[in-house]
Amino acid sequence: MTSEAAQQDLQTVKKVICQILTLDDILPDDDLYQAGLTSVMVLPLLSELESSFQITIPDADFLDARTPLALAEMIHRRRQQLASQTSAE
Numbered sequence: 672m673t674s675e676a677a678q679q680d681l682q683t684v685k686k687v688i689c690q691i692l693t694l695d696d697i698l699p700d701d702d703l704y705q706a707g708l709t710s711v712m713v714l715p716l717l718s719e720l721e722s723s724f725q726i727t728i729p730d731a732d733f734l735d736a737r738t739p740l741a742l743a744e745m746i747h748r749r750r751q752q753l754a755s756q757t758s759a760e
Contacts, residue, residue, distance in 0.1 A: 675718045676747070677743065677744070677747045679706045680724070680747045680750070681699060681739065681740060681743035683723055683724070684720065684742050684743040684746065685697055685699070685739050685743075685746055686707075686737050687716065687720055687723055688703065688706075688716065688739055688742075688746075690719070691708075691712055691716045691719060692707045692708060692712065692716075693707060694706065694707070697739055697741050698739070699738065699740035699743075700738050700739075700740055701739065702737050702738060702750050703736060703737055703738065703739070703742075704737065706721055713733075717730075717733050720733075720742070720746065724746050724750060726746065726750060726753060728745075728746065728749070730751075732745050733745075
């Protein structure tokens with residue numbers, strides 16, 4: 672993730688994670704579950720990420736992305752895919 676947009680996505684993901692997990696900070700490569708994410712927090716986190724980025728995140732993709740960086744990269748790819756689909760229409 673080197674582009675400015677990708678870095679912004681990472682910062683937004685980290686902010687949402689910290690809000691839901693009530694953390695002061697989280698590193699890009701920290702495992703979310705080791706940082707305190709529980710099954711009860713998954714739905715609020717997923718919902719807040721979808722709201723923040725105005726996209727739908729498939730459950731399987733969300734569960735595969737165990738770090739803030741992996742989540743941000745997945746979200747960034749989905750946003751790019753949606754943008755290319757929209758511009759193609």
